[in-house]
Amino acid sequence: MFLSDLSSWRKRAAVLPAAIVRALEALERRDLDALEPGRYPLDEEGMFLLIQQVTTQAEAATRPEAHRDHTDIQLVLSGLERFGIAPPDPALQPVQEMFEVRDIAFYPTPRHEWFVDLAPGQFAIFYPGDLHRPCVAAGEAAPVRKAVVKLHRRLLGL
Template identity: 30%
Template structure:
């Protein structure tokens, strides 16, 4: 997992893998106020962005997930979001096994979950072994707008 602020990206981008650079450059260079929610290709089906407006939920109401094919880069546009994170190495067992077509397994309670408060302009890069619980609200129901860039790990 890697967390950053888009305002610092130009200073930090040289430390990132070229594929991750391309994904975060897209976040840095795009005016999302001009785009509607939906799917936008960046590098065909191997890298694309999903813009979404969602209702953030309490942790007890939101499953955690893990992907095997794609990395996720979560980028918050509006609102406040908390994202839970735990390494797969901590031994969590899925409550819903991996589905290849959807590229996820779902998890319930996590024994070593850490919470990261996200503010607009922050991004989080999540690797395939990162179990994550996005879309959380620590302050009650709230609406957030965000982008999730999906990056096929075969590009790396």
């Protein structure tokens, strides 16, 4: 997992895989506010962009998730989104596994989950296996608009 914002991520670019740097640069080149919700190709195969409009929910109404094949870069464009975060736990078994269909599995609440709130311009990177709980309300339920870049693990040499 990696947390940063669009105004300062380049100061730490040396610690990021080249594919992540290319994805962040692709985000900077686009007018994300002008894009309708949907899926958009990015600059190379195995990398695409989702523009999403969601309504955050109470923590109890959300589930931790992880991906097997994709890294997520989740960038908040408007609103405030709380994310649950936990280290990978091989002993934690999914309650719903859909890796073959959607590259996602949902998990019970991990023992060592903590939360971070992201505001517009801030992003989190979740690598394959990283447990994360998106779309949590930071207070009352509220609309959030975000960009999610999906990078296939082969772009990261995984």
